[in-house]
Amino acid sequence: MMGRQKENRMNENAPDGPNPPVAHPLLGTWRLISYVVMKDTGERLTPYGAHPTGYLAYSADGRMQVVGTADGRGRLRRTAPTDTEQAELLETMFAYAGTYTLAPGKVTHHVDISWNEIWTGTDQERFFTLRKNILTITSRATDPAGGAASEYVLVWEKVD
Numbered sequence: 001m002m003g004r005q006k007e008n009r010m011n012e013n014a015p016d017g018p019n020p021p022v023a024h025p026l027l028g029t030w031r032l033i034s035y036v037v038m039k040d041t042g043e044r045l046t047p048y049g050a051h052p053t054g055y056l057a058y059s060a061d062g063r064m065q066v067v068g069t070a071d072g073r074g075r076l077r078r079t080a081p082t083d084t085e086q087a088e089l090l091e092t093m094f095a096y097a098g099t100y101t102l103a104p105g106k107v108t109h110h111v112d113i114s115w116n117e118i119w120t121g122t123d124q125e126r127f128f129t130l131r132k133n134i135l136t137i138t139s140r141a142t143d144p145a146g147g148a149a150s151e152y153v154l155v156w157e158k159v160d
Helices: 002-007 083-091
Strands: 028-038 053-058 064-070 095-104 106-116 124-131 134-142 149-158
Touching: 106 134
Parallel strands: none
Antiparallel strands: 028 053, 028 149, 053 064, 064 095, 095 106, 106 124, 124 134, 134 149
């Protein structure tokens, strides 16, 4: 795994190489504005509510991390949540980290750790557009339960 991490860095001349890292427009921290799922049936879903919370960060050394939570996520009233509360907390968040590589209009996240172990060790391909300080990231996936294809659209705003 360590070999793959080094190999897939954003810039082969990252800090441990002879040249400084190359700056690019995704560098920095982004705050989640919206998370929408567009099903091929035309149905539009907001699985994390109208106002989800989250951050996405890309660093110059080729690492990335993301965490997001649903709008209105419940707060625990005790330090030891019940099994039901734990399941609800897991269902209302997403989080993963790893390295990334860039191509024009595309960023691939090479997942080292994830809230969803199915993603750990995978490459998650994302397409992006950038307009001023607004980053829109899209991906396509098929729901394994229902088999319906969907487009996932996450909109982020640059944090100053």
